[in-house]
Amino acid sequence: MSTISINKVQTKPIKHTKRLDKNLSNLIKTATIATEAAKAANKPAPAIPSQFSMQSKAFFQWLIPPFLGVCLLFAIWALIAQLTKGLPGPISTLKEAVVLFSDPFYANGPNDQGIGWNILASLKRVALGFGLAALIGIPLGFMIGRFEFLSRMTAPVISLLRPVSPLAWLPIGLLVFKAADPASIWVIFISAIWPMIINTAVGVSKVPQDYMNVAKVLNLSEWKIVTKILFPSVLPYMMTGVRLSIGVAWLVIVAAEMLTGGVGIGFWVWDEWNNLNVEHIIIAIFVVGIVGLLLEQVLILIAKKFSYE
Numbered sequence: 001m002s003t004i005s006i007n008k009v010q011t012k013p014i015k016h017t018k019r020l021d022k023n024l025s026n027l028i029k030t031a032t033i034a035t036e037a038a039k040a041a042n043k044p045a046p047a048i049p050s051q052f053s054m055q056s057k058a059f060f061q062w063l064i065p066p067f068l069g070v071c072l073l074f075a076i077w078a079l080i081a082q083l084t085k086g087l088p089g090p091i092s093t094l095k096e097a098v099v100l101f102s103d104p105f106y107a108n109g110p111n112d113q114g115i116g117w118n119i120l121a122s123l124k125r126v127a128l129g130f131g132l133a134a135l136i137g138i139p140l141g142f143m144i145g146r147f148e149f150l151s152r153m154t155a156p157v158i159s160l161l162r163p164v165s166p167l168a169w170l171p172i173g174l175l176v177f178k179a180a181d182p183a184s185i186w187v188i189f190i191s192a193i194w195p196m197i198i199n200t201a202v203g204v205s206k207v208p209q210d211y212m213n214v215a216k217v218l219n220l221s222e223w224k225i226v227t228k229i230l231f232p233s234v235l236p237y238m239m240t241g242v243r244l245s246i247g248v249a250w251l252v253i254v255a256a257e258m259l260t261g262g263v264g265i266g267f268w269v270w271d272e273w274n275n276l277n278v279e280h281i282i283i284a285i286f287v288v289g290i291v292g293l294l295l296e297q298v299l300i301l302i303a304k305k306f307s308y309e
Helices: 003-042 052-084 089-100 115-146 149-162 166-177 182-205 209-217 222-261 265-274 277-307
Strands: none
Touching: 052 089, 089 209, 089 277, 115 149, 115 182, 115 222, 115 277, 149 182, 166 182, 166 222, 182 222, 209 222, 222 265, 222 277, 265 277
8 A cells, every 4th residue: 555545544533533623612612602591591680779779879878978077067176175275065065055945935035035036036137138139139130131221320339339348338227227127127138139139130131132032023012021031031040149148148137236236146146255155156156057058948949949941
């Protein structure tokens, strides 16, 4: 037998072996794929979180950051109280607050009343001064933003009077009204009116000119233009001015009452300082902050209720 024929005979088993290895490899791959598919089919589907768990997670995400911020504030306060002689810490102030708010509406005379009466007296002054400022400031802002001549005429007056400190107006109020209560309301009025005028006027000036052109084409009256076009567009600007004004009004009343006396949270703070009752002063600081926060939140809810978006 020749060498060539012997080589042909020897290569046949080798080719057959390679074919068997290839088939075996394909079978192993197929088995592996089938096994993985079976595992995937038997694997339980990921659990869908319930509505309660989602709401709980959202609640804790909303609660934890401000809670940690308040805890940090109290920790810093406690540390400063430890290092400062005469400054009460959070625990002693909390105990005094419990005693103070156990009877907030006592009345032992015109100059000795509970903190509840003082807060109500301050809120009454703020409501009167702020209400007068809104009654005059918002319509004036509409007119200033609507008419260019009026805007140019009032611009120097507003620029001159707006930066004046609120307490600088108090002697003028005492001179004109001859009484502390209307003088305090006057200070609130003159301080709260500027944000409402300016923001309302800016909102009117931002109304697209196309809207006004349509109003001219339709021959709408000035009242229709204000109620149907200007007011919905200006409302976000106007509410921003109202929120700024209520913050300024509540800020000013505390300082004004410290100077004018009578019943009010500002006078109460000054009276407690004269009595060297620092715990009550700190309580009053928190009360002023909480009341101001509540006033702002009420205005935010009103703005959302009447939003045209």
